[in-house]
Amino acid sequence: MRTSLKLMTLLFAMALISCGGKEEKKKETFSYDKKAPQTETTTKKEEVLPPSKRVDLTSKGVGPITSVTLDADINQTMADQGSEIYKKMCTACHRADKKFIGPAPTGILERRTPEWVMNMILNPEQMVNEDALAKELLMEFNGSPMANQNLTEVEARAVLEYFRTL
Amino acid sequence: MRKSINIFISIIMVAGLVSCNDGGQKKGKRGAQGGLATNAAERVYVAPGELDEYYAFMSGGFSGQLAVYGLPSGRLLKVLPVFSQNPENGWGYSEETKPMLNTSFGFVPWDDSHHPDISQTNGVLDGRWVFINGNNTPRIARIDLKNFKTEEILEIPNSAGNHSSSFITENTEYVVAGTRFSVPIPQKDMSIKDYKGNFKGSLTFIKVDQETGRMNIKFQLMMPGFNYDLSHPGRDKSHGWFFFTTYNTEEAHSLLEVNASQNDKDFIAAVNWKVIEEYVNNGGGTKVPAKYAHNILDENTHTATSTMLDEVLTVNPMDVPGAVYFLPTPKSPHGCDVDPTGEYIVGNGKLSADLTVHSFTKMLDAIEKKKFDGEAYGIPILNFEDILAGVVKQPGLGPLHTEFDDKGNAYTTFFISSEVVKWKVGTWEVLDRQPVFYSVGHGMIPGGNSRKPFGKYFIALNKITKDRYLPTGPELTQSAQLFDISGEKMELLLDFPTIGEPHYAAAIPASMIAPNSRKIYKLAENKHPYAALTDGDVKVVRDGKEVHIYMNMIRSHFNPDNIEGVKVGDKVFFHITNHEQDFDVPHGFAVIGANNAELLVVPGATETLVWEPKQVGVWPFYCTDFCSALHQEMQGYVRVSPADSDIELSWSLGDE
Numbered sequence: 001m002r003t004s005l006k007l008m009t010l011l012f013a014m015a016l017i018s019c020g021g022k023e024e025k026k027k028e029t030f031s032y033d034k035k036a037p038q039t040e041t042t043t044k045k046e047e048v049l050p051p052s053k054r055v056d057l058t059s060k061g062v063g064p065i066t067s068v069t070l071d072a073d074i075n076q077t078m079a080d081q082g083s084e085i086y087k088k089m090c091t092a093c094h095r096a097d098k099k100f101i102g103p104a105p106t107g108i109l110e111r112r113t114p115e116w117v118m119n120m121i122l123n124p125e126q127m128v129n130e131d132a133l134a135k136e137l138l139m140e141f142n143g144s145p146m147a148n149q150n151l152t153e154v155e156a157r158a159v160l161e162y163f164r165t166l
Numbered sequence: 167m168r169k170s171i172n173i174f175i176s177i178i179m180v181a182g183l184v185s186c187n188d189g190g191q192k193k194g195k196r197g198a199q200g201g202l203a204t205n206a207a208e209r210v211y212v213a214p215g216e217l218d219e220y221y222a223f224m225s226g227g228f229s230g231q232l233a234v235y236g237l238p239s240g241r242l243l244k245v246l247p248v249f250s251q252n253p254e255n256g257w258g259y260s261e262e263t264k265p266m267l268n269t270s271f272g273f274v275p276w277d278d279s280h281h282p283d284i285s286q287t288n289g290v291l292d293g294r295w296v297f298i299n300g301n302n303t304p305r306i307a308r309i310d311l312k313n314f315k316t317e318e319i320l321e322i323p324n325s326a327g328n329h330s331s332s333f334i335t336e337n338t339e340y341v342v343a344g345t346r347f348s349v350p351i352p353q354k355d356m357s358i359k360d361y362k363g364n365f366k367g368s369l370t371f372i373k374v375d376q377e378t379g380r381m382n383i384k385f386q387l388m389m390p391g392f393n394y395d396l397s398h399p400g401r402d403k404s405h406g407w408f409f410f411t412t413y414n415t416e417e418a419h420s421l422l423e424v425n426a427s428q429n430d431k432d433f434i435a436a437v438n439w440k441v442i443e444e445y446v447n448n449g450g451g452t453k454v455p456a457k458y459a460h461n462i463l464d465e466n467t468h469t470a471t472s473t474m475l476d477e478v479l480t481v482n483p484m485d486v487p488g489a490v491y492f493l494p495t496p497k498s499p500h501g502c503d504v505d506p507t508g509e510y511i512v513g514n515g516k517l518s519a520d521l522t523v524h525s526f527t528k529m530l531d532a533i534e535k536k537k538f539d540g541e542a543y544g545i546p547i548l549n550f551e552d553i554l555a556g557v558v559k560q561p562g563l564g565p566l567h568t569e570f571d572d573k574g575n576a577y578t579t580f581f582i583s584s585e586v587v588k589w590k591v592g593t594w595e596v597l598d599r600q601p602v603f604y605s606v607g608h609g610m611i612p613g614g615n616s617r618k619p620f621g622k623y624f625i626a627l628n629k630i631t632k633d634r635y636l637p638t639g640p641e642l643t644q645s646a647q648l649f650d651i652s653g654e655k656m657e658l659l660l661d662f663p664t665i666g667e668p669h670y671a672a673a674i675p676a677s678m679i680a681p682n683s684r685k686i687y688k689l690a691e692n693k694h695p696y697a698a699l700t701d702g703d704v705k706v707v708r709d710g711k712e713v714h715i716y717m718n719m720i721r722s723h724f725n726p727d728n729i730e731g732v733k734v735g736d737k738v739f740f741h742i743t744n745h746e747q748d749f750d751v752p753h754g755f756a757v758i759g760a761n762n763a764e765l766l767v768v769p770g771a772t773e774t775l776v777w778e779p780k781q782v783g784v785w786p787f788y789c790t791d792f793c794s795a796l797h798q799e800m801q802g803y804v805r806v807s808p809a810d811s812d813i814e815l816s817w818s819l820g821d822e
Binding site for chain 2: 093147149150151
């Protein structure tokens, strides 16, 4: 019951958001033409970056993380912890500097906000359903879903710190 | 053979009678339950997405397993493998779980499971564990209710037909396992004709560690060579005692259906286990050689070990004054049931028309005043009239078992007259009766074997199904029936099929179990020696003819997924770790031509399947449990070369 209430609130919030000006995006998402090969060839001629290369430093994604403050200096202890966690929980699908099952984390903070990265780690199911970029990423990576490895927020934050060292 | 034909014929005759009688009643009943006439459907309807109110653990009977149902919907939630191999998830096939089925007779991949009992604290269900007995090759299993997994199986030596089991005392101090068949103890080569006076019946008291649940045999009571049929603990005022029904006090060894029905009364054996415990703690008892297996599954290594034990402590009841008394009980009593107050002990004399109820208070009084009516093998027999609390007069035919609600009522099942009869404890008057379809064995009320029953539902666990479901050839499932017992009259709400032949069952409010139910095993806690916990651990190692593959998997690939250098004649161990850490993402593993089963590996666990390739070629393996949109891509190949090939072992995933 409580879940369904949450869902309702979310849906409502989304409805509000979609009314609130992001009309272009909505059109794209629901447009059939967009997917037709013709359109693709035309857009290809212009500059279509795959979603993994696109830069979006404003979206925070969908999930529990709404604000992350990064200190100027890297916290090496935290980064080391993050490296250990990454090795155990993430390397089945990710390599540091090359595309594997999923994208490489190197340089991720030049393309995404820290909140978006942590939400993708902590809340992948909702992200690939509701975040436009995550949705596209899922398609770019053959529909292979980002697994929820049940990290705590502290663990996900450490992994983020490790990503800063890459 | 002849015996089984006899039994078969008599069952058919009884069933024939029963079904003739019931045909009319049933039709009438169906008419009355036309859906519009009652709101029965509404009361068992659990809407999509909603959850059941109770977990019911129903023995899998001759499937050897334990089935988990939801009540009131009657939906099958899970079959938990216990005593039998289960190819669906590799139980008893994987290297980790094979030791669970080890016994002193070697690997025994099947049993006949009968009586589940949920652990208690202060006589109230606590939901830590459920215990169940294997009847055929005597064993007791403990299933952990956080993991919903059989974590321990203890073989019972000096037992045969482990039937008056597995019932627990009110603080789970002991699990009790009594033998139905008496045997020579120790076993020896002797004439069956010399049964009388020479065979013994053992009643085994298994101590349970309160922290870990681990079981070990504290003592075995060596009783006369009767058949110990069922048992139940004393509770509250009678805590410290245990009651066992007996039949075949005639000590017949052939044609028991006639020869074991001669005595007008058999006994309920009342055992004061606290007195015996004290005797044993003070060094009493005799250690005798005995060979039996103790199997434990470790939740961190995900691996079972089997230890063969070699002695057991036995107690001769004659050596412990005040330990055992016999309560005369008419006509081969079957169920032995103690009411929630602990005062009344019901003997369900299956060949009697009446129910006999003994009084615990009167029993103690008779013992104190030494009012004995003879003895059997030195064990005092109390006087029937002195201990009798009351008789429920002619409630039906063939009483088997009695359960209790929380309002002072009892519910007895009648096999021959195929009905459940509700009666008042204390006044012994019959309050209600309802037909069941057909021939009920045990009945069950959630918590009905504790100080605090949850008297909302009664389940009749029926032996004969006949026309209750669409026919499926000569072999049918068994049938359970759910009654609402919250009102004055019992009301039949629902029929549902059950696996194997469920004997007893035990149920508990879902709220006591569901919040603790495990979702994943943490990779960080995985201590399996062959686990590939990171991609760095992935490797393939040859040790003579054995090849060990340290593999892991996640949606949706195996690492490695290409393996070369395996040869015909090798014994290949696939040690597979599931790297998922999310709820309900198991992966399966199957490889062509495997002579065992598949593996179903839950998140964070490691399991091992042995594969002995017999043919040269390139052979695929794949994930069997649809795991993602790329599930069909979750596959790999093993190249198998001739035995004399010199191809080195190599392995890869993608271009790595």
